[in-house]
Amino acid sequence: MAHITSGGLFRENIRRQTELGRKVQPILDRGLLVPDELTVSMVLDRIAQPDARQGFVLDGFPRNVDQARALDEALAREGKSIDKAIYIKVSTDELVRRLAGRWNCPQCGAVYHELSMPPKKSSVCDSCGSALHQREDDRPDVVRTRLEVNLKETKSLLEYYGADGKLAEVNGDMDVKQVKEKLLAAMSRPQKVS
């Protein structure tokens, strides 16, 4: 399955100088929020590519019910729909601990963790060799505030997908290997009998 993040979509469209990329660049440069219809258009573009034919995983998008509705409507126009929404449930203390050790690659978007997933060479991206950096908003006090703000939107999303019967919950407090197994189980769908 193709792994699609909104950050990755923005970077890719800007790099390729697509029409959508030229629209999104000035918005990001000014630190503004990207309008939902622009992000949804990029998602539709992306899932039309060959590597997404077997399916795709949207990571970090939609973030709120407005975005989820916009996405569902756009997909429905193409005769497509989301099969499943997966809620990876992690306690606040564990999230703070994880985010505090997180390092990002500003170039390719790869994410590392100093304890659970360190890069081979300290502070250097395994994939592209760029210098890793730590986000200002991954500091513990900022993380707690961010989580409180996000919780409300997350709860609405859980209700939205729950009402559709599409929600699956995975306990994310476990280690990477266990969470991966649970995720794969949650994503597997029954074989269609033809």
Ligand SMILES: [Zn+2]
């Ligand atoms: Zn990188």
